[in-house]
Amino acid sequence: MEIRIQKTEPRDFLTIENITRETFWNLFKPGCDEHLVLHKLRKSNGYIPGLDIVAISENRIIGHMISTKANVTDAQNKEKQVLCVGPISVLPAFQMSGIGAKLLNESIAIAKELGYPGMILFGHPEYYHRFGFVNAQNYGITTKEGMNFEPFMALELYPNALANVSGKFYEDKAFETNEGELQEFEKLFPKKEKGKPKIDINH
Numbered sequence: 595m596e597i598r599i600q601k602t603e604p605r606d607f608l609t610i611e612n613i614t615r616e617t618f619w620n621l622f623k624p625g626c627d628e629h630l631v632l633h634k635l636r637k638s639n640g641y642i643p644g645l646d647i648v649a650i651s652e653n654r655i656i657g658h659m660i661s662t663k664a665n666v667t668d669a670q671n672k673e674k675q676v677l678c679v680g681p682i683s684v685l686p687a688f689q690m691s692g693i694g695a696k697l698l699n700e701s702i703a704i705a706k707e708l709g710y711p712g713m714i715l716f717g718h719p720e721y722y723h724r725f726g727f728v729n730a731q732n733y734g735i736t737t738k739e740g741m742n743f744e745p746f747m748a749l750e751l752y753p754n755a756l757a758n759v760s761g762k763f764y765e766d767k768a769f770e771t772n773e774g775e776l777q778e779f780e781k782l783f784p785k786k787e788k789g790k791p792k793i794d795i796n797h
């Protein structure tokens with residue numbers, strides 16, 4: 595299967611939001627809000643068009659990945675800009691055939707070119723370690739609540755790039771959604787039944 599990775603075209607925004615919805619639906623909770631997060635990220639100051647990319651097979655979009663501006667703030671309130679990775683989606687029928695890896699490798703290459711020091715994400719450690727992501731604790735970076743755990747990971751984009759970046763990680767406000775805006779946004783999409791989540795993120 596030939597896969598092309600390219601920048602997202604604004605005319606495809608809604609199609610891709612639907613792909614995100616299809617991918618995350620009933621995955622971590624009944625329904626999902628990742629498609630709304632993506633929609634809000636695209637309207638935010640943290641949006642970077644070059645890091646909004648898609649995977650295409652036979653002229654059809656089958657995967658997507660976005661990284662946006664985020665901050666690490668130290669104890670003296672000094673902010674350093676980094677990237678927050680996600681959501682990343684590969685349509686279920688196309689998973690496990692290297693498309694996620696292609697999206698990640700391309701995003702990492704673009705982020706390096708743009709000169710960002712690091713990328714930070716919450717995800718499955720077994721998957722992201724292969725791209726060089728490690729527990730963010732290694733760089734003295736915690737969540738905004740001051741926590742560290744294996745799924746909270748950072749990738750240094752050039753040698754010692756994160757040496758002077760430590761403190762609390764603040765992602766874009768777009769990641770906060772509420773039930774009211776989600777219900778309103780859902781009206782744009784085909785109706786889907788909510789069900790029991792496939793993955794229990796608490797275990």
Ligand SMILES: CC(C)(COP(=O)(O)OP(=O)(O)OC[C@H]1O[C@@H](n2cnc3c(N)ncnc32)[C@H](O)[C@@H]1OP(=O)(O)O)[C@@H](O)C(=O)NCCC(=O)NCCS
Pocket residue numbers: 617618621680682683684685688689690691692693694695696716717718720721
């Ligand atoms: C996670 C995701 C983007 C990976 O994309 P993909 O194209 O399926 O992955 P790839 O084909 O590049 O990689 C497959 C490898 O990753 C591993 N992998 C994929 N998803 C994984 C997961 N959720 N947890 C652990 N390992 C995973 C596979 O075991 C496989 O390992 P192998 O190469 O040793 O056999 C895709 O599965 C997806 O969209 N999942 C649902 C949404 C999601 O969880 N997004 C990320 C939120 S953190």
